Amino acid sequence: MSPLIMGRTKVKGMSAEELVERSSALGGALESGAAQLDPARAADAAAVIDKVTARTALSGNHTVVALAGATGSGKSSLFNALVGDAVATVGARRPTTSRPVAAVWGDDDATDLLDWLQVAQRHHVVGDAAGQQAGEKGRAAQGWNLDGLVLLDLPDFDSRVEAHRHESERVLQLVDVFVWVTDPQKYADARLHDDFLKVLATHDAVTVVVLNQADRLSADSVQQVRGDLGRLTAEDGIAGVQVLATSATTRAGLDELGMRLGTAVAARNAAQARLAADVRATAGRLRADVADSEVTLPDDVDTELVDALSRAAGVPTVVAAVERDYRNQAWSRTGWPFTRWVRALRPDPIKRLRLNTRDSVEEKLALTAGDVRSVLGRSSLPPPTPAARAAVDLATRAVGDRAADGLPHRWAEAVSDAATPPGPELADALDQAVVGTSLRMRAPLWWRAFGVAQLLLSLVAVLGLGWLVVLVVLGWLALPRIDTPSLGPVPYPLLMFAGGLLLGLALAAVARWVARIGARRRGHVIRRRLTEAVSGVAAERIAGPVRAVLARHRTTREGLDRAAA
Structure with missing residues (x-):
């Protein structure tokens, strides 16, 4: 079941024990494959195994969600709207976000998890702050239950500053759920589709695509752009994805996005789903280095x-x-x-x-x-x-x-x-x-x-x-x-x-x-x-x-x- 959409059965759920077993199988394949496997792919697989070991050892009560997007997509504004407070810096200067910012819901300590993520700037959301602000804006919250959510606002993945791009890519390797935030001007950007969505096509169970700044379009234009974005995403290999239209200004679509995040937190299996997708994808890439069968030598010597x-x-x-x-x-x-x-x-x-x-x-x-x-x-x-x-x-x-x-x-x-x-x-x-x-x-x-x-x-x-x-x-x-x-x-x-x-x-x-x-x-x-x-x-x-x-x-x-x- 997808940790984002209740009732979705496209992706089979995986227990922590089965995840460890799959990771061990991948490790055994690396050991037996040795020098006969592609060095770069083998190094990626070793990193995935280390990540599985580290992530499963950390708190299982938290779900890490990253807001990732291009410059000007409104990630920080959307982040603040979900948090209910001006935690992330929003401004006209680009790039604005240089380091990841974390917001944590619930009373469980997420210090070790954030230390592993190497996220220094942290904000603890007290009570239903997002719901209170939603009420003040005239849109009643739909009962978001986000206890256990760790929401990250990442630097722009297309930032002109190389260090910002690397930081965004580093954190994206570790999070549990991807929320890809784009806008009407950059929703077809090649960087988003070629470098991320296509590469992470096997991670559809933990992927959300958001068309932000929808208030800049008419209702008909919103539907048209959403359809086009869905088509491009399907071409990237993520079929059946539902594109959410949001606006941090009017708070349109925030309730649906909040419900999606609440579903992921309540399922408590997003981390396993992400790691399982990593293991599957890595093993699938390494599979190109072995044949479908091998010759069986007879018992008698030639x-x-x-x-x-x-x-x-x-x-x-x-x-x-x-x-x-x-x-x-x-x-x-x-x-x-x-x-x-x-x-x-x-x-x-x-x-x-x-x-x-x-x-x-x-x-x-x-x-x-x-x-x-x-x-x-x-x-x-x-x-x-x-x-x-x-x-x-x-x-x-x-x-x-x-x-x-x-x-x-x-x-x-x-x-x-x-x-x-x-x-x-x-x-x-x-x-x-x-x-x-x-x-x-x-x-x-x-x-x-x-x-x-x-x-x-x-x-x-x-x-x-x-x-x-x-x-x-x-x-x-x-x-x-x-x-x-x-x-x-x-x-x-x-x-x-x-x-x-x-x-x-x-x-x-x-x-x-x-x-x-x-x-x-x-x-x-x-x-x-x-x-x-x-x-x-x-x-x-x-x-x-x-x-x-x-x-x-x-x-x-x-x-x-x-x-x-």
Whole structure:
């Protein structure tokens, strides 16, 4: 309900608790919006929040009404007529009013409120002074009940003195109700309409428009000018406003204006209505700095980004080293025992990268040098190539572009910055992710089976060779021959020797083939582990910050919508 017109329902009333809630929502939006909100509008919003806090802490029994107008509009005369005493200075010299003048009705102390308004000149209206003077002028008062009214006569808002204009604008930021006083000569003045009525169009619930000095016009002219002023006010955005025609000389229209002010005082919600309008207007202006929605990132990190980061982190190099290490270990444990020692002369590909050592293949729970390096050291992986770095840049830029779709410029920049962390930090995180990924896996059972089989075949070959040597020595010494069992024409010693060697070589060839298959499988497992580690870095260093910016945008938008509701 409008605090000025009983029964008006265009503007929803607001309790002090709801006002504080809306103000808190605006404050939360400012905090979450941070640098992504327009600095000037954010500063205005912060000032509104401070004003809400200060005004709601002051007396709730007073309603502050300001008479504001251009030079020569008769504000001071109208002020004196309402007060019933010559409190404000009236004269032909312009400007006449240089400082705000306050008139206070009622017995409640308004000192703190006027101190906050910084109004030094104060007048306490005793009794029904206005009504008494009205009676003396021959126009009976209509029962104005203005207890709790603080009426201000402001300097001219178009004064040639800059300090007067600034003072008028300062006080207008703080009052509860606006009474815009104009006259037949200046009612269409651009300063009134463009700088005040249009800017405060959302404050229609606490706005009164007065055509003063109506005694200078005929009755028909008064109606014509009132209609034209109402049309201009509607074009300013304040639709349905009723223009009051007054005259401080004849006291015409004072009763209606006094009733309007009495209604505002009796409602005791003009301050909340003004502050609520301030919060709504400020939130509405800030709303231009946020979008109507924001992108929701999927839970899974973008595949292209993970692939690019994996290449930059050297995952293919690590996987290749793991496969080579697997093959080397497999051949050293399952190859032909008589040539197995040659494998020991080859460098360890895992050690060369300063990753997990070979000992960790079977010792799953052992603490290795690789574990210490995962905390304190770095790997010896080669730095990413220019092509890999370019792929990372493209992938992160793509993530930022998708997340920033539809966002205002400042928010889009924040998303882009979040999606492209500093190079050294990201590179260090990727390196630590690779170093910290366990390359440990149990030795396959087939290694042991093939190894045992190779040992048995080698033993058979050695025994066969030994048997043959014994037979040769016996023959050379011309000793009695020993019957040698045979399989057909082939004696067992020769069969054992040749069979052990040939089967051992064949088993080594099979082991080499199986080792290649196992190396590829081991590479797939390690690649999956490393990719998960890289994906974790992408989620923490890229997707996480981007989600945080989008969450701030959502919080800001919801806070502004709540404040502007």
